[in-house]
Amino acid sequence: MTKLPIQLHKPLVKPEADFVLVLKNKFILFTDSQLIERSYSENIWQQIFTAHNVSSRAYHNLSHLYSITEIFDQFLISDLNQPILYWTTFFHDYIYKATRKDNETKSALIAKKVLTPILSTDLVQTITTIIESTAQHKPLMDIPEQLAFLDADLAMLATNENLYDQYTEAIRREYWMYPDLLYRPGRKKVLQHFLERTHIYYTPIFMEYEAQARANLQREMAGLL
Numbered sequence: 001m002t003k004l005p006i007q008l009h010k011p012l013v014k015p016e017a018d019f020v021l022v023l024k025n026k027f028i029l030f031t032d033s034q035l036i037e038r039s040y041s042e043n044i045w046q047q048i049f050t051a052h053n054v055s056s057r058a059y060h061n062l063s064h065l066y067s068i069t070e071i072f073d074q075f076l077i078s079d080l081n082q083p084i085l086y087w088t089t090f091f092h093d094y095i096y097k098a099t100r101k102d103n104e105t106k107s108a109l110i111a112k113k114v115l116t117p118i119l120s121t122d123l124v125q126t127i128t129t130i131i132e133s134t135a136q137h138k139p140l141m142d143i144p145e146q147l148a149f150l151d152a153d154l155a156m157l158a159t160n161e162n163l164y165d166q167y168t169e170a171i172r173r174e175y176w177m178y179p180d181l182l183y184r185p186g187r188k189k190v191l192q193h194f195l196e197r198t199h200i201y202y203t204p205i206f207m208e209y210e211a212q213a214r215a216n217l218q219r220e221m222a223g224l225l
Contacts, residue, residue, distance in 0.1 A: 004155050004209070005070035008166050009063035011053050023066045024049075030086050036118055044090075044114060051094050059156075059170035060096045065089055071152045075205050084126055084145040087115060092131045092153065098175045104135040137194075139202065147202035157200065157216055158209035164216045184224050191221045 012020060024045055031041035052062045068089045072080075091111035095103050108128040115124050126141065130149050133140040137150055156167045175183050194200050200213050 004159055005074055006067040006155055006159055006163065007063055008059065008163065008170060009061070011055050011057060011061055019066050020049075020062050023062060023069065026069055027086075027090065030082070034083060034118075040118065047114070048090050048094070056098075056174065057096060058173035059167060060093045060174065064093065067155065068152045071155055072148075080145050080148055083119070083123065084130070085149060087111065087119070087123075087127045088130045088145075088149050089152075091115075091127070092134055092149075099177065104132050108132050144203075151201045151203045151206040154200065154213075155206070155209075157194070157213040158206070159212075159216075161216065161219070164220075168220055188221060188224050191217050191224075195221070 007019070009017060009019065027045050027048070028038075028041060031044070032038070048065075049062065052060070052065065054061075069086070072082075072085050072089070088111075091107055091114070093103070093107060094110045095106040097103060100106075108131040111131060112124055112128050115127065119127075126143070126145075129140050130146050133146065133150065134153055137154060139146045139150060156164065159167070171187075172183070175186075178186070195214065195217050199207065199210065201207050201210055
């Protein structure tokens with residue numbers, strides 16, 4: 001089983017970290033391939049950068065976007081619709097506040113507003129529906145890009161113990177405003193949600209990581225009891 005190309009980074013201080021420069025270059029090359037005017041794509045990138053590079057985002061930041069693009073580039077991109085995967089990646093966590101329950105809906109609305117001038121109505125609808133599916137991490141569409149994105153978004157669950165522990169610490173920092181008395185039951189509910197599913201992952205590639213993901217979730221659950 002190959003190692004998943006995932007990493008965690010704190011929000012940036014200048015100068016920009018190398019991985020962000022790589023992520024930006026990926027974004028610009030992608031938008032160039034879609035024949036999008038460079039000034040428009042540069043403006044979109046700046047909005048994405050600003051939204052994700054804030055101190056409250058210990059996990060749902062630019063590093064998360066970078067890891068997803070690496071997964072697609074190395075594992076899942078070959079026979080899938082690249083525009084769907086890339087646009088969904090860059091907008092799925094555009095809005096992220098730990099105190100809100102409508103982050104996915106609001107992120108989808110932002111994506112619709114930004115992408116409607118440059119993409120077809122059907123493509124925008126597909127992207128926004130996949131973004132909304134991340135609320136429960138259950139597919140709302142029967143297309144392979146939907147399943148691939150959900151798996152890539154949850155890839156961190158199947159990493160080695162050290163990286164997984166860094167991930168759980170980052171999530172806890174995002175929910176800093178909640179005392180353990182409230183946070184721990186809520187987190188256990190999330191873990192139980194995934195453990196009770198028949199499968200955490202949907203694609204054959206990620207099903208190879210299912211056992212590791214379950215082991216991580218069960219280990220974290222035991223620590224919360």
